[in-house]
Amino acid sequence: MVLRSAVRMQPGFCHWLLVCDAGMFRFGIVVVSGLAASLWSVLEAQETHPFSVHDMLAMERLSDPQMSPDGSVVAFTVRSTDLAANRGRTDLWSAPVEGGEAHRLTTHEAADFHPRWAPDGRDLFFLSTRSGSSQVWRLPLAGGEPRQVTDLPLDVGNLVVSPGGRRIVLTMDVFASCETLDCTAGRLEDRSSRPTSGVAYDDLFVRHWDVWKDGRRSHVFVVELDNGRSVAGQPVDLMRGLDQDAPPKPFGGAEELAFGPGGDTVIFASRAGGTPEAWSTNFDLYLAPADGSSAPVNLTAANPAWDSHPALSPDGGTLAWVAMERPGYESDRFRIRLARLAGSRLEDERDLTADWDRSVSGLAFSADGDTLFATAADLGQRSLFAVDVADGSVTRLHAEGSVAGLAVSDDRLVTLHNDLAAPSEMFVSDLAGGNRRALTAFNADRQAAARVGDYEQFTFAGWNDETVHGYLVRPVDFDPDRRYPVAFLIHGGPQGSFGNSFHYRWNPQAYAGAGFAAVMIDFHGSVGYGQDFTDSIRGDWGGKPLEDLQKGLAAALDLYPFLDGDRVCALGASYGGYMVNWIAGAWPDRFRCLVNHDGVFDLRSMYYTTEELWFVEWDHEGSYFDNPDGFESHNPALLVDRWRTPMLVIHGALDFRVPETQGLAAFTALRRRDVPARFLHFPDENHWVLRPANSVQWHEEVLGWLARWLEP
Numbered sequence: 001m002v003l004r005s006a007v008r009m010q011p012g013f014c015h016w017l018l019v020c021d022a023g024m025f026r027f028g029i030v031v032v033s034g035l036a037a038s039l040w041s042v043l044e045a046q047e048t049h050p051f052s053v054h055d056m057l058a059m060e061r062l063s064d065p066q067m068s069p070d071g072s073v074v075a076f077t078v079r080s081t082d083l084a085a086n087r088g089r090t091d092l093w094s095a096p097v098e099g100g101e102a103h104r105l106t107t108h109e110a111a112d113f114h115p116r117w118a119p120d121g122r123d124l125f126f127l128s129t130r131s132g133s134s135q136v137w138r139l140p141l142a143g144g145e146p147r148q149v150t151d152l153p154l155d156v157g158n159l160v161v162s163p164g165g166r167r168i169v170l171t172m173d174v175f176a177s178c179e180t181l182d183c184t185a186g187r188l189e190d191r192s193s194r195p196t197s198g199v200a201y202d203d204l205f206v207r208h209w210d211v212w213k214d215g216r217r218s219h220v221f222v223v224e225l226d227n228g229r230s231v232a233g234q235p236v237d238l239m240r241g242l243d244q245d246a247p248p249k250p251f252g253g254a255e256e257l258a259f260g261p262g263g264d265t266v267i268f269a270s271r272a273g274g275t276p277e278a279w280s281t282n283f284d285l286y287l288a289p290a291d292g293s294s295a296p297v298n299l300t301a302a303n304p305a306w307d308s309h310p311a312l313s314p315d316g317g318t319l320a321w322v323a324m325e326r327p328g329y330e331s332d333r334f335r336i337r338l339a340r341l342a343g344s345r346l347e348d349e350r351d352l353t354a355d356w357d358r359s360v361s362g363l364a365f366s367a368d369g370d371t372l373f374a375t376a377a378d379l380g381q382r383s384l385f386a387v388d389v390a391d392g393s394v395t396r397l398h399a400e401g402s403v404a405g406l407a408v409s410d411d412r413l414v415t416l417h418n419d420l421a422a423p424s425e426m427f428v429s430d431l432a433g434g435n436r437r438a439l440t441a442f443n444a445d446r447q448a449a450a451r452v453g454d455y456e457q458f459t460f461a462g463w464n465d466e467t468v469h470g471y472l473v474r475p476v477d478f479d480p481d482r483r484y485p486v487a488f489l490i491h492g493g494p495q496g497s498f499g500n501s502f503h504y505r506w507n508p509q510a511y512a513g514a515g516f517a518a519v520m521i522d523f524h525g526s527v528g529y530g531q532d533f534t535d536s537i538r539g540d541w542g543g544k545p546l547e548d549l550q551k552g553l554a555a556a557l558d559l560y561p562f563l564d565g566d567r568v569c570a571l572g573a574s575y576g577g578y579m580v581n582w583i584a585g586a587w588p589d590r591f592r593c594l595v596n597h598d599g600v601f602d603l604r605s606m607y608y609t610t611e612e613l614w615f616v617e618w619d620h621e622g623s624y625f626d627n628p629d630g631f632e633s634h635n636p637a638l639l640v641d642r643w644r645t646p647m648l649v650i651h652g653a654l655d656f657r658v659p660e661t662q663g664l665a666a667f668t669a670l671r672r673r674d675v676p677a678r679f680l681h682f683p684d685e686n687h688w689v690l691r692p693a694n695s696v697q698w699h700e701e702v703l704g705w706l707a708r709w710l711e712p
Contacts, residue, residue, distance in 0.1 A: 047449075048450070050477065050512075050513035051453075053695060056695075057083070057696070060078050060442040060443055061078070061088075063076065063405060064113070064405065065405045067407040067414060068121050069120065069121045071409030071411070075092060076093055077093075077114070086692055091107065091108075091112050092106045092115050092139070097409070097412055097414065106139070110130035112127075112130070114159050116160065117161065120165065121141070123139060123229065124138070124141060125159060125161055126138075133152075134155040136148075136149040136170060149225075149229075149230065154172045154174065157170070158253060158254040158257060159254065160259065162259045164228075166225055166228065166263060167223065171219065171220055173218050174217065175216055176217050176219070177241070191214075199214070201213075203274055204275045204613075205611060207611055208612075209657060209686060210654040211656075217242070218247065218249060219237050220237075220288070221235040222236045222238060222292065236292040238268075243272075243273035244273045247268070247269060248270065256310070258310040258311060264290050265290055266288050267285055267299070267310040267312070268310075269310065270283065270284065271283045279613040280328070282306070284298050284300045285300045304327040305323065306330070306332070308334070309322045312341070313365050317341065318369065319346065320337070320365065321337055322363060323337045328617065329618045330612075333531045335352070335356075336353045336372060336374065337351055352389070353392055355392070358376040359531070360376050362375035362406060367409065367410040370388070373386055379469060379528055380457055380522060381400055381500050382402035382500075382501060383396055383399050384398040384403045384415060386433075398429075400419065402418050404417070404418055404501075412428055412430065413428065414428050415429070418501055419500050420455045421509070425438060425439070425443065451513070452512065453476050454478065455474070457470070458470050458555070462544075462551050462552065463551075470519065471498065471508075473508040473511070475516060475517050483562055483564040484516065484517045484562055484564060485516050486516065486517050486518075486556075486563050487508070487516040487569060487706060488549075488553060488571065490521070490571065490572030492573050493526070494537050494619075495534050495537070498521075508520065514707075516710075521553075523545040524545055524548055538619055538621065541575075541582070542586060542633075546582065553568070567711075569591055569592055569710055570590075570594050571702070572596065574598055574657075577598050577600065578600035580594045581600065582634065584636065585638075588645060589645075591645055592646070593646045593709035595647070595702055595705060598650065598651055601636055602636070603616075606658065607620075607631060610656070610657060611656050616631075643670060646676035646677065648678050649663050649670070650680040651664070652681075652683075652684075652686050654683075654685060658687065678705065
């Protein structure tokens with residue numbers, strides 16, 4: 001039986017943002033510069049229009065909400081797209097928690113980001129590139145211009161302010177063998193002046209994500225502040241001589257750093273370096289004295305798996321963090337662990353969420369320390385939960401859509417919320433999630449001008465008759481008497497989800513606005529449906545997920561008679577691109593066309609050329625040389641003799657997770673077999689397409705490919 005639960009949105013309205021009066025529609029709109037401003041003026045001049053990539057890029061992106069010490073104001077970052085400069089620009093804003101107009105705090109053409117409050121609430125520390133490099137700045141909120149706090153020879157990466165305001169923690173990339181920052185800067189200058197360009201490596205991770213490693217490590221530094229405002233003395237490297245990164249690269253941030261009780265110690269997440277780093281997920285929490293007087297102590301050495309996201313209780317006595325249990329598995333369940341912090345060791349450690357089958361991705365204490373607020377993927381949503389510190393009981397606070405940010409005061413929760421029809425805006429509620437109302441409406445005018453497709457979630461019986469969830473997004477200006485071509489979107493990961501969120505790369509509304517219906521299936525292996533469901537893809541990349549996709553498409557066609565089953569194109573990136581390659585051979589007659597972005601073509605060469613070996617070794621149950629059958633049993637390269645569906649192949653040259661030769665190999669296979677194909681190559685993009693102009697080109701190519709093959 002196919003079940004359906006409707007979550008409908010009316011095109012052109014403000015949905016459930018509670019900002020429908022005309023005054024709120026005008027509230028907080030940022031004017032973007034250059035071509036972006038011209039683009040928006042053109043879009044605004046039309047009464048309404050179908051959603052497109054231009055609307056997606058025109059949306060303001062809110063992030064990093066930070067509550068003031070008295071709980072009255074929240075500071076945050078707003079990113080605007082500057083098409084003329086082909087980049088995003090960021091500024092700092094604030095909004096009163098009780099309601100009222102949001103205020104723009106910075107207007108510099110450089111990037112201002114990462115706001116952090118001084119404990120007395122009189123100043124806002126932040127990072128900025130306005131001096132020519134990323135440095136710490138301070139904005140006096142009583143008035144006056146921002147003032148530069150640090151003037152260091154290296155870029156500053158992250159920023160945390162101590163509870164008493166005496167210190168700040170920041171991170172910089174340094175050579176571990178260097179005693180001073182000038183030593184690192186000098187080595188970099190010497191390298192740039194050499195006539196030779198060769199670099200020799202002795203350990204793995206010669207490249208990671210989208211950069212070739214140059215020997216530097218991200219280290220944690222402490223800077224003493226004079227009167228809590230200006231630098232007093234030189235930064236102290238708390239990781240002096242350690243060949244490891246903190247926060248972990250490439251995606252670790254300030255959430256991996258925390259001050260200990262009284263600001264006299266610093267806790268950070270890191271992983272030991274060397275060749276095993278390429279197949280290890282053993283991240284640990286370290287504690288170091290803030291004055292650097294002794295080496296860091298490993299607090300979680302007993303756990304051989306991943307420890308992350310340290311959070312200290314308001315009274316300073318309890319450390320909370322998230323931890324996995326299985327080494328080598330990056331998608332194991334993150335449980336909340338608690339322990340009493342006794343000097344440089346943990347005591348009375350316990351697993352707070354042992355019985356809760358969800359993986360935590362964000363963590364914050366309530367002001368009284370009795371509750372931990374946590375976000376987690378949950379049945380196609382990214383929901384907010386309250387976890388009782390005493391007994392581990394879990395209460396869902398916000399269910400629908402995706403929570404993308406959280407700030408907590410004594411009696412308020414501020415969240416960033418988005419869904420399939422709307423980008424993130426800030427909302428405020430009480431600590432139980434009730435009395436919820438909008439704090440911002442940065443994108444209200446843009447949403448009102450761009451018509452979007454209604455969406456709803458449905459379920460069906462997938463592999464082994466287990467319940468599988470999917471989403472349908474209707475075409476804009478939907479007519480029930482018409483039949484529509486289908487964009488069948490396949491998510492990456494594979495331990496991921498195409499859930500109820502507003503995406504800036506794979507946004508189904510871009511297809512709905514072009515006249516397609518979008519169908520998305522959270523197949524076995526997806527997150528948010530229990531750990532067993534996620535684990536089930538191991539050793540079976542081409543099995544259960546393919547069956548779920550086949551049954552999911554059939555269920556959608558049966559449930560929604562306006563879908564034209566003869567005009568369907570399958571699209572995916574990363575693992576989704578792998579699945580497109582697998583479909584080309586294992587399900588060759590179903591689709592009129594395929595789109596493969598950064599997809600795996602040959603699992604053998606993928607193993608020997610990717611960087612994070614723990615991923616492929618876990619998912620395929622060993623190394624290639626120990627278990628070749630685990631790779632070859634679902635290897636798309638072995639089914640090329642069956643390929644006959646037209647395919648658009650897209651790849652970025654800076655993608656070191658799935659190297660560009662995987663895309664080139666797929667294109668070679670297609671054209672050698674005389675299958676219609678097109679290869680779109682981005683020499684300046686990584687695993688994602690991030691530059692605004694490239695995003696426009698990407699969407700034009702993809703939608704053009706669909707239009708070419710899905711004509712009646």
